Amino acid sequence: MIHRFDQLVVDLPEPSGPNPAAAAAVQELMGGKFGEMSTLMNYTFQSFNFRGKDKYRPFYELICNIAAEEYSHIEAVSAAINLLLNGATPRIDRSKTPMGPSGKKAKDKKLAAKPAAAPKGGKGNPAPLSDPNVTSFYPYHFSGSAQTALPYDGFGNPWNGSYVTSTGNLKMDLLHNFFLECGARAGKARVYEMTDDPTARAMIGYLLVRGGVHIVAYAKALEKLTGADVGRLLPIPSVSNKQFPEAAKLEAEGLHTIMWKWNTSDAFAEIGKIWSGPHPEDGLELEVRNEMPPGFPWPDFPEEPQLCAPGDIDPDMLAHYARKLGT
């Protein structure tokens, strides 16, 4: 059971303009095999399926807690994609646009720039999504989701359950999780290089830091279980988070040392048995905080009338019903 807060875990800067290419790239971090849907669902199922909780309680709690944090990550990725797609095509309300003669083309054929700036169309018959330089980056964003996020990867393949590994063997699952987080880190670093958009990078920088926490957490868990110094493998890939300015700023604030508690109750009290000691990279002391991180308001996603999103009631139709129904 969860409480859901209407807040976002990261304060994303408003983009200076739409960037549908960056949105397409960021989709990989949502629905790719190393994306946030994968981290969320792997830990979620592992936590549901945990056998022998009494014996291995700190490990159980760690997986539960990280699973809960991952929810905030699919939120962050969605918010970034949506921000990057706001206004990517001209805002034209077909039901309010005077039409030219049937079939007549708009005078100004190319309505959309790349990205589109301002609604146009005038008296003609608009085609607000018609610029293939915009809409062919990720066709589903335009034909499907009204310029918002979807559980698909960066090349249009849907996230699927085969990306979940839940073997029930604790050492195996912890190794998997450590591997998965490192793979996710590699993916984040690459998408970071695929865009210089400050909104996308702010989000990715945040994910690098918090995903880095998860890497260290699973490394520590494996160390507790076996004595192997897994942390010495880090960072994977070998470029430190400190090299990514947006991440470096957050690590300077110590965000990489904190394990938030995604629960107000006294549950998950044994996480500190794993999350403690020095951080393997910079030696700072790790800390469990008995609170969720501070949240930020979700950014506003304005109406996109050209996609009927959310769509008005057509006034002509309303009038018709009023007549027909006498209401």
Add this chain to the structure above:
Amino acid sequence: MIHRFDQLVVDLPEPSGPNPAAAAAVQELMGGKFGEMSTLMNYTFQSFNFRGKDKYRPFYELICNIAAEEYSHIEAVSAAINLLLNGATPRIDRSKTPMGPSGKKAKDKKLAAKPAAAPKGGKGNPAPLSDPNVTSFYPYHFSGSAQTALPYDGFGNPWNGSYVTSTGNLKMDLLHNFFLECGARAGKARVYEMTDDPTARAMIGYLLVRGGVHIVAYAKALEKLTGADVGRLLPIPSVSNKQFPEAAKLEAEGLHTIMWKWNTSDAFAEIGKIWSGPHPEDGLELEVRNEMPPGFPWPDFPEEPQLCAPGDIDPDMLAHYARKLGT
């Protein structure tokens, strides 16, 4: 952002014994296109992607809140599957089993009944998962997940993102959700008939009632938006929840009239603008409760050593490392 509580939304009776066939059937309610992964993910993405929140706030809050409740449903389905699979194969710890001569088969070849009751094996070389009458119902439960739930449907196809519809058009998305919940209800009713296991049916009965709440909620939402009396279509299919004893019992307690609030804060304050008035089936007054429903402890999932779940450290190995490492 979420708080995650280590509780289950429904109090599932302990099964009298393992029932891997029922567990296989119940998987459809997890990863089928009409399963709980679908309801969870559809509303979750729609809530992330909502445009025009100010104008349509009650609708936004409704979708957020139901999305949060769906999380408790994937928990409930998982718990039921896991309970049904506990002990489905004989519990034999290979690392503690004296071996016969290499390659010699166990004397008692068929170790597992259907379902397996007690561990056997003795001095021979055990094959605890070898009964195809058990393990071929759902091979992944044995080769993959250590007798626990997976995000796959009842015939082994993985849940995937193509099951998510998030068009951004509010009326369209609400219609989708109403349809999806009705389809989910049809699926639940069928899986109910596929087993008479009290654990499975207790879980499904609960889902029928709470899924019924979601059906009514989306019907009410469409009614508010358009004036159409969508509730008159109900129930779909035409057999009432009252005909399922496990559901009838819960409806007698009024559970079908309550919209829980999956948030302690004062968020989602406008849900009552939609969830109000009489229930379309029995006319009882609908009610928003400013609290999450009471939770129950998760059932215990004992160790299944034959699957190394969670798996002990092999004592021989530990001794070896002790020698090698001098620790």
Add this chain to the structure above:
Amino acid sequence: MIHRFDQLVVDLPEPSGPNPAAAAAVQELMGGKFGEMSTLMNYTFQSFNFRGKDKYRPFYELICNIAAEEYSHIEAVSAAINLLLNGATPRIDRSKTPMGPSGKKAKDKKLAAKPAAAPKGGKGNPAPLSDPNVTSFYPYHFSGSAQTALPYDGFGNPWNGSYVTSTGNLKMDLLHNFFLECGARAGKARVYEMTDDPTARAMIGYLLVRGGVHIVAYAKALEKLTGADVGRLLPIPSVSNKQFPEAAKLEAEGLHTIMWKWNTSDAFAEIGKIWSGPHPEDGLELEVRNEMPPGFPWPDFPEEPQLCAPGDIDPDMLAHYARKLGT
């Protein structure tokens, strides 16, 4: 554009009883890569996409005409599956079954034999789909389609568009079609051996003959185009249709020599330029008939109330609405 006739191309004998295992096997002939969905959709798309019709009209017409016949084959496969599934589980109408106390199990736990013969259940709480010996052959038949056909193969994988080859190169597409029909023939022969059910075999025998016509047609087309004696490769596999009694009977009537015309107009007038001369196996003269074959009534698929198919309106609900609405 099509006219659709409410008739079946083959007169299927009523099965002596349900046979869900045979129905599962026959699904391969529907949605497998060599199934009838594949033959239908390959030729349909090739006909839509044909370039250079004037130059190669007889080939175009042949593909169009065979595509049309394939429609009757997905009908035949569906009808056979549905017949085999009629009554496979006990017919119990939950809304008319008096219930015992909530949660109480039916006295007679195993309601369904394999296959189920007669409805049972009495006063208890029935579980008509609960026999895993029946419902685990093909779970979707019970959780999904109400004991009817689906566009999936024999192991639960959905038919998909990657099974369509439409290269636009005529020689290539004809070779593909010849190959596809031979692969389909191999599949039919195997499913024939997977059941001795007279209904399934009558259907498969018919498909062997008519699919054999398509094999010969594509062989002749390749021969016209290139001069190669492709027919000499036949039969593939090497067992003649004459060895399958149900097919042999139809070939004794000459059904393998007839190219029906799936159009009343004078379209497709040039098919005879390809479909002529001796049959490569038995030398009988090939013949184009300017008519569709005689049709047969579709068999009756009775209600399966345990699956709410088609489902009655629940009388209690109706009464409720009558009260509420005053109608």
Add this chain to the structure above:
Amino acid sequence: MIHRFDQLVVDLPEPSGPNPAAAAAVQELMGGKFGEMSTLMNYTFQSFNFRGKDKYRPFYELICNIAAEEYSHIEAVSAAINLLLNGATPRIDRSKTPMGPSGKKAKDKKLAAKPAAAPKGGKGNPAPLSDPNVTSFYPYHFSGSAQTALPYDGFGNPWNGSYVTSTGNLKMDLLHNFFLECGARAGKARVYEMTDDPTARAMIGYLLVRGGVHIVAYAKALEKLTGADVGRLLPIPSVSNKQFPEAAKLEAEGLHTIMWKWNTSDAFAEIGKIWSGPHPEDGLELEVRNEMPPGFPWPDFPEEPQLCAPGDIDPDMLAHYARKLGT
């Protein structure tokens, strides 16, 4: 069983030139989950699988009849895609092109404009498909189908059988169909905005009107079955067809009020029990016509020699065979 007519249901204007980006967008209407393959196959399977025909004959006939019409829609979508792709790359016949020295590149490297206008190449070694601005919109159109339609969606995912819902419960299936058509309408409206190509828009305008007929038909069916005023939900999304000039023109002619009969016989005689009364949007009287709509000739799809479609016999090869075979 079907008769297949070599005609197209809509008279598509010849495009002024190739438009591969529009063709890519239109693929979503073919193989997307809300595309015409889905509407065709859903109703087709539901009609095959209908239980209780005697009791619910008008509903059965309605589904059969709409299924038949959908066939004309996959034709229309294919024809539009093919028209948009005609000539999209330069027409060069490799077997007739004098080659330069091995490996020497064509002088005029960029053979294809966007879209390509006229064949070029001269003495060099042509690369007619080499312009990524053309061929990367939808690679399968060039590597696979010779610039024609395929059963894939707008982002290259194949249509698959999981898009078919056939629950056997009549109310559920009708609700599904109503939902599916609304979803399809949303998709059509979006693809309409993705192009201002008159050919694509003429086709989509036609689909909006006829799909609108199906929406109303399923709404009426649900109303007959339950009394709920489902029609009041329309239009979904809320922009009327009257706002799309190409659709408005057809509705002005009353095309949205006609249920064509896709059968010459007196079958489907009871459709009028559902398709009658006023249209929910403009109140015009609904009408069943005992005939198929008038058809139009399929447009010509000229040879594309650069893709060997349909491909000539290489004269050198023919000469070789003549010598070798003495024929």
Add this chain to the structure above:
Amino acid sequence: MIHRFDQLVVDLPEPSGPNPAAAAAVQELMGGKFGEMSTLMNYTFQSFNFRGKDKYRPFYELICNIAAEEYSHIEAVSAAINLLLNGATPRIDRSKTPMGPSGKKAKDKKLAAKPAAAPKGGKGNPAPLSDPNVTSFYPYHFSGSAQTALPYDGFGNPWNGSYVTSTGNLKMDLLHNFFLECGARAGKARVYEMTDDPTARAMIGYLLVRGGVHIVAYAKALEKLTGADVGRLLPIPSVSNKQFPEAAKLEAEGLHTIMWKWNTSDAFAEIGKIWSGPHPEDGLELEVRNEMPPGFPWPDFPEEPQLCAPGDIDPDMLAHYARKLGT
């Protein structure tokens, strides 16, 4: 480039009889995400894609060499599956079986036991694949592959390229490979418990040992690269190979300490820089052998005439052609 030897890497005992359930279980080791197709293809692609060979030559050679060994593992898995399926259904040659009257059923309806022992059928019309207790374990084995192996997993899902990870980052890819091999080991151990068939277990025992070599190799590689004592994590899961008699026997012979060289040339000369030192479990010295391991003849897979595998030329057909062609 490869040389292919017509030999098998492991000497599999002939099974005492067919075991289609075991064959189905073993498919997971072929086409599952942790199966041998995955290990083969991951290392193969990583070796093709290796950047910076000069700098990291020992790592490159190690991946190349292990990739080559994996080829022998898909052979071993195939051979085991095929052995387990030999004779699983009665051997009846339809073209040589006297037929009863058309449509008459075989007297002895159940031809196949589980597994089938001896061909039957007599004068009737045989149905050699008709025993669902045999053919529904893995339908593709009977409808598709003539009782042999396929690149699918244990529940009928095809192996696919999304199981390949080739990030180009050496540390990441090595971590992936270490993880993949551990996951593969978990899968092998589970399939081992799913059968006590000596043939299957001999094969799996061999894979456990050789897969164990790969685990250690990738652990050593990570250790060389980073200094972390990854080997201390082993074994994963925690049951030692010594507990599996078939594996223990091979480890007693030292097979777990040998890195074979899958190349006769002096290539891969630097592998010893990684494969050296003590084995992390038992401390035995690791050894590179400049030779491929000794091979064994492939077992014989006899004809299965009931599946036309490989299929005779039908004598009647031959006679016909002789007459027709005068040859």
Add this chain to the structure above:
Amino acid sequence: MIHRFDQLVVDLPEPSGPNPAAAAAVQELMGGKFGEMSTLMNYTFQSFNFRGKDKYRPFYELICNIAAEEYSHIEAVSAAINLLLNGATPRIDRSKTPMGPSGKKAKDKKLAAKPAAAPKGGKGNPAPLSDPNVTSFYPYHFSGSAQTALPYDGFGNPWNGSYVTSTGNLKMDLLHNFFLECGARAGKARVYEMTDDPTARAMIGYLLVRGGVHIVAYAKALEKLTGADVGRLLPIPSVSNKQFPEAAKLEAEGLHTIMWKWNTSDAFAEIGKIWSGPHPEDGLELEVRNEMPPGFPWPDFPEEPQLCAPGDIDPDMLAHYARKLGT
């Protein structure tokens, strides 16, 4: 079992520069249903699964031998893709790039030309993969594989096991293989036209010739088995290899008449019973060579530091560990 040689079967010219669009197109030849993964895996599984080797030994050996050659083809395709992607984005080592103030954008925003020529970035925060004109051709090349090949097709769909046909019926499998090679040839010819890049075309020209050998081999095999003159169908499509300069050059050297032996031993001694007589196109005598073709060194794939491929150890991290560990 195989020996693996660290050599490439074709001597590919170094490209004059990166060509990511060509690399994307060539992916179809890797993972498309007609790609080299398909030819490799079809023949590989057929060879593992061959029944009746004694009776049909020449056919068995032919399939084994061609399967082995196909391995060299996935190498060739990979090498070409990798060459085309070398340097496609600017080479910037993030860990060595001085950073500007956190979040500050690089002055020179567009770092990558199409294709990118030289590393830039200076003091700013680089975004080396940020040019969507480069990275959106095939997103996985940049987010996933570090600019190298993957087992996916040209539109991002993974190769999968459903592309393998292994029916066990020899005539059927040979027909399949003949068809598959012709389909592969059609695909090669189209990708050839999709690029004029000399590296891609050299590779494709080679594949056309060697794939042509396989076409003739399977045609000959069918001819031996049945007497049909399958070779007369060739070429499919009808443009001769002689029309492709890169292929013509190789055929002028006779490469199309040679069956290499992918084995040093005296295995596969009976291939000559099939591979003999005149080539069906130009009548040259066919020849079996008891050797593998000469190999060429793999081209060098330089480091791509912007993708951390292969990735250096971050010096700061190393220093940190040195301090921490005292090593």
